[in-house]
Amino acid sequence: MPLLRARNVSKIYRMGAGTVPALSGASVDVERGEFVAILGTSGSGKSTLLNLFGGLDRPSSGEIVFDGTCLEGLDHKAMARYRLRSIGMVFQSFNLIPTMSAAENVSLALAFSGVRRAERRDKATHLLDSVGLAARGQHRPSELSGGEQQRVSIARALANDPQVLLADEPTGNLDSTRAHEVLEILKAQQQRGKTIVLITHDQELATRFADRCVRLKDGKLQGAA
Amino acid sequence: MSFADILQMALRNLRQAKLRATLTIIGVVVGVSSIVCMVSFALGLQENLLNQSLSKFDIFTTIPVSGASVSALLEMGQSNAQVADEPADPTQSPATRRDQALAQLRRSAPRRMLDDKAIEEIQKMPGVEFVMPRIGFNAILQYEGKTRQLTLAGASADLQRLPGNRTLLAGTTFSNDFARELLVSEGFARLFRQPQGPEGRPNEGRAGPGAARTAPSEAERRAAAEKLLGRELVLLTLRAQELPAGETGSLDSRYEKHVFRIVGVLSDELNRGLFEQVFSGSNALLVPTGTARLYRKLNSDPLSKLGETLMGDTGYQAAMVRVRSPADTQAVYEAINKMGLRAISLTQQLSQVKTVFLVINCSLALLAGISLFVAAIGISNTLIMSITERTREIGIMKAIGGDDRTIMSIFFCEAGLLGFLGGCLGVIGGWALDTIANLAVNHYIAGAGGKSVNFFYIPWYLWMGSIVFAVGVSLLAAAYPAYRAARVDPIKALRHD
Numbered sequence: 001m002p003l004l005r006a007r008n009v010s011k012i013y014r015m016g017a018g019t020v021p022a023l024s025g026a027s028v029d030v031e032r033g034e035f036v037a038i039l040g041t042s043g044s045g046k047s048t049l050l051n052l053f054g055g056l057d058r059p060s061s062g063e064i065v066f067d068g069t070c071l072e073g074l075d076h077k078a079m080a081r082y083r084l085r086s087i088g089m090v091f092q093s094f095n096l097i098p099t100m101s102a103a104e105n106v107s108l109a110l111a112f113s114g115v116r117r118a119e120r121r122d123k124a125t126h127l128l129d130s131v132g133l134a135a136r137g138q139h140r141p142s143e144l145s146g147g148e149q150q151r152v153s154i155a156r157a158l159a160n161d162p163q164v165l166l167a168d169e170p171t172g173n174l175d176s177t178r179a180h181e182v183l184e185i186l187k188a189q190q191q192r193g194k195t196i197v198l199i200t201h202d203q204e205l206a207t208r209f210a211d212r213c214v215r216l217k218d219g220k221l222q223g224a225a
Numbered sequence: 226m227s228f229a230d231i232l233q234m235a236l237r238n239l240r241q242a243k244l245r246a247t248l249t250i251i252g253v254v255v256g257v258s259s260i261v262c263m264v265s266f267a268l269g270l271q272e273n274l275l276n277q278s279l280s281k282f283d284i285f286t287t288i289p290v291s292g293a294s295v296s297a298l299l300e301m302g303q304s305n306a307q308v309a310d311e312p313a314d315p316t317q318s319p320a321t322r323r324d325q326a327l328a329q330l331r332r333s334a335p336r337r338m339l340d341d342k343a344i345e346e347i348q349k350m351p352g353v354e355f356v357m358p359r360i361g362f363n364a365i366l367q368y369e370g371k372t373r374q375l376t377l378a379g380a381s382a383d384l385q386r387l388p389g390n391r392t393l394l395a396g397t398t399f400s401n402d403f404a405r406e407l408l409v410s411e412g413f414a415r416l417f418r419q420p421q422g423p424e425g426r427p428n429e430g431r432a433g434p435g436a437a438r439t440a441p442s443e444a445e446r447r448a449a450a451e452k453l454l455g456r457e458l459v460l461l462t463l464r465a466q467e468l469p470a471g472e473t474g475s476l477d478s479r480y481e482k483h484v485f486r487i488v489g490v491l492s493d494e495l496n497r498g499l500f501e502q503v504f505s506g507s508n509a510l511l512v513p514t515g516t517a518r519l520y521r522k523l524n525s526d527p528l529s530k531l532g533e534t535l536m537g538d539t540g541y542q543a544a545m546v547r548v549r550s551p552a553d554t555q556a557v558y559e560a561i562n563k564m565g566l567r568a569i570s571l572t573q574q575l576s577q578v579k580t581v582f583l584v585i586n587c588s589l590a591l592l593a594g595i596s597l598f599v600a601a602i603g604i605s606n607t608l609i610m611s612i613t614e615r616t617r618e619i620g621i622m623k624a625i626g627g628d629d630r631t632i633m634s635i636f637f638c639e640a641g642l643l644g645f646l647g648g649c650l651g652v653i654g655g656w657a658l659d660t661i662a663n664l665a666v667n668h669y670i671a672g673a674g675g676k677s678v679n680f681f682y683i684p685w686y687l688w689m690g691s692i693v694f695a696v697g698v699s700l701l702a703a704a705y706p707a708y709r710a711a712r713v714d715p716i717k718a719l720r721h722d
């Protein structure tokens with residue numbers, strides 16, 4: 001059974017009087033432990049699909065199934081829990097809280113899941129260490145480079161030990177060396193048993209790191225198998 | 226997320242916009258200070274008027290009782306039975322209905338004579354310590370060559386039985402129940418003073434303006450009271466026997482002189498209570514009960530005499546019942562009313578007055594509450610601004626798994642902190658304002674020779690209540706912003722810059 005699957009998912013945005021179909025009948029299965037790259041032109045609905053996987057939004061029709069459970073049936077609270085426990089998200093623009101240090105950003109995710117304060121500090125240090133930023137814990141995001149910020153956000157995504165990492169163009173703002181560093185970290189996580197869904201424009205990176213590439217076109221996935 | 230974490234988040238958020246938080250808190254401080262000021266003033270008023278002055282008197286253990294008036298007694302002598310048993314008839318004319326209403330009124334008025342039998346009956350009630358009938362009478366008195374008509378009252382030789390628990394400043398109590406002896410209040414001489422001229426009060430103005438105003442010391446008062454002891458007053462009564470017709474006689478031969486001696490002087494201190502007014506007027510002139518009975522008869526007017534002759538006895542005007550403890554008051558009060566006499570329970574009256582004060586307090590608090598309402602709008606505004614600024618942050622928190630409740634809690638906590646800080650500082654501010662106002666007014670009072678008074682009263686429930694109220698109002702003000710924060714759409718928020 002695939003860990004994560006989209007079944008005939010459509011997402012239609014309402015814009016004033018008109019509508020924008022971002023996805024129209026997209027289906028894809030992601031197996032447990034798989035590293036899948038989603039490619040597609042700008043505006044093809046990649047982020048939309050990832051947000052649906054991440055439980056940040058709900059599809060207009062079709063269903064998203066995680067580990068046999070349809071997200072449709074989850075209420076607000078259960079959805080928040082799903083985002084907290086099962087999913088780790090990484091964004092192109094990092095989305096760190098600028099007024100908090102790197103360690104605090106990581107700790108916040110731990111605090112949401114009720115980890116005690118003392119334990120939080122150790123865990124955050126450990127997580128930052130695992131992305132090679134042990135020394136930068138007390139720095140604010142503005143004091144870190146783009147690659148470092150992205151590594152902090154990966155540490156945060158890993159905080160509650162989710163099964164899936166969803167990364168929306170994590171390398172979009174980075175040069176190729178930093179991009180490789182970031183993807184190495186993701187690859188290492190796959191080797192530890194995580195399932196990775198990566199969105200990227202970069203065909204070369206996708207074929208190099210991912211087990212499988214799928215392409216979004218006209219709101220549908222090709223090669224989704 | 227634990228409460229400590231939420232509190233920490235809230236504090237962090239407030240610290241990020243220190244100026245805004247400070248201004249918001251100032252709004253709350255103003256609101257809470259005005260509530261504390263106004264309510265403490267009203268409570269001070271209540272404290273000064275009711276609790277301070279009235280608690281000195283025996284109001285909680287004293288029940289004034291009155292009996293049927295002579296006119297009521299005369300009326301009831303003929304038609305009491307009919308009035309009492311007339312059935313209600315809805316088809317009656319308005320005139321009859323009015324008559325009935327009057328009859329109803331008459332029925333609620335005391336129906337029973339307050340005579341010795343009634344007094345004895347009350348005396349036997351459980352909880353009653355003693356019953357003192359009021360035997361008051363008017364008399365013409367001469368003192369130091371001046372003649373005045375004054376009211377005298379009978380009093381027990383037992384000073385404990387005096388209303389208001391007055392103390393003896395000098396001298397002793399009556400030697401026996403029929404002695405021609407007087408207990409006077411220390412301001413007694415005022416009764417015989419010349420009427421006031423336009424120049425002002427006679428006892429002032431002679432000395433320097435400042436000196437005359439300072440209150441006399443205890444020793445001075447005692448010395449003045451000692452001087453009154455042994456002085457004599459002459460009570461005049463008409464000669465009982467008319468002179469033979471045609472014979473004029475000298476003026477002196479038409480009245481009799483009865484010499485009374487002052488044996489004791491009562492402190493004026495508690496002389497302004499309700500019971501003094503009821504029982505002896507504000508300037509007590511007390512004689513032994515037996516003496517009072519005698520002179521009341523001698524001095525009563527012909528109409529009263531006639532009434533008494535017709536009815537045999539018209540009883541006492543009023544009596545004072547003292548119960549052993551305030552807990553007995555209600556039962557005795559009810560029992561006396563059941564007897565057909567009219568008792569006044571001041572405990573009840575007091576609770577009514579207290580209700581009035583409650584209303585005053587509440588309306589003042591409401592007025593002050595308006596400024597807290599304005600402060601609440603400030604809190605709402607601050608939070609909404611904070612949410613607008615932190616939309617992206619809220620979106621991030623949601624994306625990484627923060628649930629709606631946690632996010633709402635953070636904003637409620639922020640509001641609660643603003644309210645709590647504002648409330649605490651507001652209480653301090655209110656207290657400071659009270660203190661300053663009190664100092665200023667008392668400075669003025671001291672200049673005018675008065676006793677210093679504490680005009681404000683801040684009981685624990687006022688300051689605690691104000692803080693709780695400020696926090697409550699703040700939480701209420703946070704309801705909408707917090708709801709909005711929880712509703713933030715993470716996708717839109719993450720796009721937001």
Ligand SMILES: Nc1ncnc2c1ncn2[C@@H]1O[C@H](COP(=O)(O)OP(=O)(O)OP(=O)(O)O)[C@@H](O)[C@H]1O
Pocket residue numbers: 013014015020021022040041042043044045046047048049
């Ligand atoms: N909130 C929204 N309201 C209206 N239209 C939207 C909204 N979000 C996305 N869209 C539209 O849906 C389509 C897909 O958007 P999406 O962000 O998923 O594209 P993408 O593949 O991630 O593009 P990019 O590679 O540039 O990030 C676009 O045409 C976009 O304009």
Ligand SMILES: [Mg+2]
Pocket residue numbers: 046047048168
């Ligand atoms: Mg995108």
